[in-house]
Amino acid sequence: MPSTSDPYTTLGVADDASAKEIKKAYRALAQQYHPDRNAGDPAAEERFKEIQAAYDLVGDETKRRAYDRARRDPYGGQYEGTPFGGFPGPGGPGRYYRAPDGTYVRVDATGAGPGGDQDAFTFGGGGGLGDIFDQFFGGAGGGGDTAFRGGRDVETTVRLTFEEALAGGKREFRTPGGETVRITIPKGVRDGFKIKLTGKGETAPGPRGPAGDLFITFRVTPDARFSRDGDDLITTETITAVEAMLGTTREVRTATGKTVRLKVKxxxxxxxxxxxxxxxxxxxxxxxxxxxxxxxxxxxxSDGAAEGLRAWAEAEGLA
Structure with a gap:
């Protein structure tokens, strides 16, 4: 069970922070410590639970007001300790419960509970503070509910021909979740280039959590004539030994189908x-x-040509 330390400290915000500031801090920390990004790290998982629990408490205005009241007036001004570390609230069945860090949370009861009194809760498990939070604050003391938990990011691949990669443009694409989206392929996209579609990943498990993102990696089929080096293209042209010695001109087709004249000196x-x-x-x-x-x-x-070439090479001092 995550610790029940002060939620403002857990989120790294002041106790008078605005709802927007609290939400921003929560999202940043949740992304940093999310189990999907820290696989196999139990410390990160525990930290994520603490962050979730803190936001479940102070991210909800009603729960936050109750918590803030308890921090300001933990005893209600007049009562001694009672079972489970609880203190009955003034004039009614409410109780204050002390967390390990010394802070107090008021739990207001609405019906008959254990022992026949008017406490409207029952203690599950060991009857600790986490169980109280689970029943009254939506799981703030345990793993937390999923109301604000975001959906997972999804990765997929789009394959392109060499020509499609050079041209770029619009293209309809079906996501792993079955949704059809229209994406823009960057002109001249490289093999392995990745783009993100915000909110097109897995649907959030909770009603108020953001959907995950969809990451698309482009895979470009190699071309038989051209290789790529950055934004440069490389192709090969074969000439004869005589053309190499005397020079020649070649017509070379570019990747876009254009023909250019190439002079070989x-x-x-x-x-x-x-x-x-x-x-x-x-x-x-x-x-x-x-x-x-x-x-x-x-x-x-041929024999004759070889003899003539040998004679020429000897005359030029090349043989």
Whole structure:
């Protein structure tokens, strides 16, 4: 059972904090210590329960007013101790119960209870403070109810072709929960890029809890002709050894289907990368370049051609 320390201290807010400030503090702490984000960490789970219990108490205006009254006037001004650490309230069946940290909570009764008196509660388990909170404050002393607990985040994958990733645009997508949503694929999206759809995850278990978020990871199918390096694209063009020595011109198709003329200078070496500016991946931030990697194929020569090439190489001092 989480501790019953002062809820304002647990949430890290002043006792005169506004409802908005309390809610903001609760959400930040609940997100930090949520069991889904701290799997296998019992300390984080216990801390989450404390946070939940604190918010269940002071996040509700009615419960908060009762708690604040008890903090200001724990004894009702006139009574001695009674069983279970309780103090009867002035002029009626209400009792104050002391938490381990020394604070007091008033519990007002409305009907007959154990022992025939007018206390409208029964003690379950060990009859401790947590049981009282469970019955009168919606579980503030135990694990807490789920009224404000948010739904879980959900992750899924959307697969794109290379062309779809380059183009981007609108697309309808069915969430794991069965809802159809319209998403915007960023132009030039990379493989592994993730977006968040707020509130499109798992529905909250409680009526006042926020729905979880949906995280979508884009997976882009590799292309047979182009590889990607950042926003640059790389493709390969093969020329003959003679073309590499004498130079040539090639028509190269870009990823968007455009044809550009590429000039290969004489003496180009195998592995040389030639840049075609502005023909890479286009994104909202700009556009990369296209790099053409030159590969050289060596032909098989006839006997006569081989003799002629040898004679030329010897004359040039290359053989």
């Amino acid at each position: 004489p003496g180009t070496q195998p592995g040389r990368r030639l840049r075609v500016k502005g023909q890479g991946v286009e994104t909202d931030a700009g556009q990369g370049d296209l790099f053409v990697l030159i590969e050289v194929s060596v032909p098989t020569l």
